[in-house]
Amino acid sequence: MRQKTCSACGGKMQSLGNMELQKGKFSMLFGHWDQILSGALDVDVECCERCKKLEFYLLGDAEAPEASGIQQIACPYCGDMHDMDDAVCPHCGRRLMAL
Ligand SMILES: [Zn+2]
Numbered sequence: 001m002r003q004k005t006c007s008a009c010g011g012k013m014q015s016l017g018n019m020e021l022q023k024g025k026f027s028m029l030f031g032h033w034d035q036i037l038s039g040a041l042d043v044d045v046e047c048c049e050r051c052k053k054l055e056f057y058l059l060g061d062a063e064a065p066e067a068s069g070i071q072q073i074a075c076p077y078c079g080d081m082h083d084m085d086d087a088v089c090p091h092c093g094r095r096l097m098a099l
C-alpha cells in the first residue's frame with residue numbers, strides 16, 4: 001500500500017481501512033465539497049500516529065462512466081459501448097434501431 005505522511009506534522013499515516021460515508025454526514029465535515037458529491041462516497045481513512053489527525057482520501061474514479069445516468073449498451077456493429085438512446089453509434093457512425 002501507499003505510505004502517506006501527515007500534512008500537519010509529517011508523521012506516519014496509519015490506514016483505518018475503507019468506509020462508506022453518506023453524503024449528509026460527509027458534508028458536515030467538508031461542507032464545501034457538497035456540490036461535487038452525490039450519494040455515498042467510498043473513502044480511505046487514515047490517521048496520523050503522531051498528532052491523530054484524520055485524513056480522508058476519495059476512492060474510485062470521480063468521472064464515473066454512468067455520470068450521464070443513461071444505460072450503456074454495446075453497438076451491434078462495432079461492439080463499443082454507447083448511450084442506450086443514441087440514434088447513431090458515436091464510434092462507427094451506423095444508425096441504431098431504437099426499440
Ligand atoms: Zn500528524
Ligand SMILES: [Zn+2]
Binds near residue numbers: 075079089091
Ligand atoms: Zn458502432
